[in-house]
Amino acid sequence: MSIKVDILHQVMKQRGENMLPLERQNRIKELVFERINMKISELSKELDVSEMTVHRDLKSLIDEGFVVKTFGGITLAQKYHKRQDVSTTNNCIICHHHITERLSYRLILHHHHVESLCCAHCGLIRQHQLGEEVMQAFCHDFLRHTTISATIAWYVMGTSVDIHCCQPQVLTFERREEAEKFVKGFGGQLLTFTEATRRLMNHMTGSDGSGTRCQNHDTSG
């Protein structure tokens, strides 16, 4: 019994008050990006911190214009809402694949622009291209389908599972343990954001010695 409580305590410790303010703000961004509207009490529960801490964390997000204050809560600034209308192109900026929500990768840029990419493969390439222009990037946990911050996600490359998107495939996970388990079951390599970007860029330029270039981006022929 007490072991269980200890574990629970450890898990709790990694959250909330023991997280750095920047980590909590990142988590708030993920939550609001996914749910659009959130109450202060919900955030306090989700992050396991006091409402006062939530208010403190929110200040910079409000100043930044990422969220807007509402009665008892916050809402994602209109400019960051996912485009709902089907008339606007719903294809990847890089490869023109149709974008499937659960695989999609989103880049929040300066001047309120949002770019959508079909998967983490195109997402990482685009983010690398845009560099400093990217303020925030979101992807989805491959198993849970939750929205996560791309820079702190775990990446799996070279797995045997076919996601029917760009090659080499890049899958994203929120939790390292789950990504590790996935690799055990389906193969591939576990990488951080930086490692995955580097590996992908090397692959694309052929400097990893593979000599193969991404089929989706190789227009020479």
Ligand SMILES: [Zn+2]
């Ligand atoms: Zn793409």
Ligand SMILES: [Zn+2]
């Ligand atoms: Zn793709």
